Amino acid sequence: MARIGILTGGGDCPGLNAVIRAVVRKGVNRYGHAVVGYKDGWRGVLENQRINLTPDNTSGILHRGGTILGSSRTNPFKEERGVERVRASLLEERIDCLIAVGGEDTLGVADKLNAEGVHVVGVPKTIDNDLSATDFTFGFNTAVQICTDAIDRLHSTAESHNRVMVVEVMGRHAGWIATYSGIAGGADAILVPERPFDIEHVCEHIRHRHQAGRTFSIVVVAEGAVPVESDNVVTAKDASDSFGHVRLGGIGVKLEMEIERHTGYETRATILGHIQRGGTPTAYDRVLATRFGIAAIDCASDGDYGQMVALRGPAIARVPISDAVGTLKTIDAEIYETAEVFFG
Ligand code: F6P
DSSP: OOEEEEEEOSSOOTTHHHHHHHHHHHHHHTTOOEEEEESTTHHHHHTTOEEEEOTTTTTTOTTOOSOTTOOOOOOGGGSTTHHHHHHHHHHHTTOSEEEEEESHHHHHHHHHHHHTTOOEEEEEBOTTOOOTTSSOOBTHHHHHHHHHHHHHHHHHHHHHHTOEEEEEEOOTTOOHHHHHHHHHHTOSEEEOTTSOBOHHHHHHHHHHHHHTTOOOEEEEEETTOOBTTOOOOOEEEEEEOTTSOEEEOOHHHHHHHHHHHHHOOOEEEEEOGGGGGOSOOOHHHHHHHHHHHHHHHHHHHTTOTTEEEEEETTEEEEEEHHHHSSSOOOOOHHHHHHHHTTTO
């Protein structure tokens, strides 16, 4: 029997509740542990804001988006006496191991705390799929499905009005969401951060399509995509968060203007924004998140601290948290080359 803490940090992501439910169900029913849920990511640990989680109060949450625990982008390493306060809070609750469910930032904190002797286990989540050491993160499949549905719907207006439709999707500095949803939605151009784009080349391709008799085009652009002539991403706000990230957004509208100016074709941009993170997780993400939750409580119960559960091929593995953070997992050349066959 142990006392296990759990927190969800960073951007909310479909599947977080499935992880919480799995950790509690196996932790309480199979191991006889007590599970404590910290509110709002690392902020809850710093301020010792928590609730006791039971199979009863985590029932009926599997299909719900967001996180019942709340989330934040709080960074204990940026807070006054942050590490000391984390330690004191975990000690007060007699937490044997803390399960941190998050992306690069939340797990980056977990990795640093692990180096300081705090008992942690990591679970990878992000719609961006940009974490190293795992093939996929949960949330990504749902985001791709939402974007694909949106692209399908945008085809209606594109076809009816002979327009170029630009669809801006999330993903931060990786083009996973753009590439997968662009392939699935049959996009005519996919612009990703990993491959700076030449606007003339994009417009030439659109002109070529229209001269060949096509009456519309769909361009999917990742929020972190950059034109070749510029090193700078387009930002929605200059201020950065406590992990040093600026808020991306706006490249879609820039492209709308550029494409219309260069080609003369009527162009419209749609920014999908947080719709990509909202609502119910797909079946795939519910299953992956559940498997991660079960593997995380097993890992914590084994006392195998400093590990993150990961998807490796069909299996769930344990990898050092440090392998997952630090280097962003950008898109594979193979997947982008597959996409390029349709617009290169
Ligand atoms: O990391 C997930 C993500 O949705 C990114 O794709 C996006 O850039 C960022 O979070 C947006 O963050 P926020 O919700 O804080 O605006």
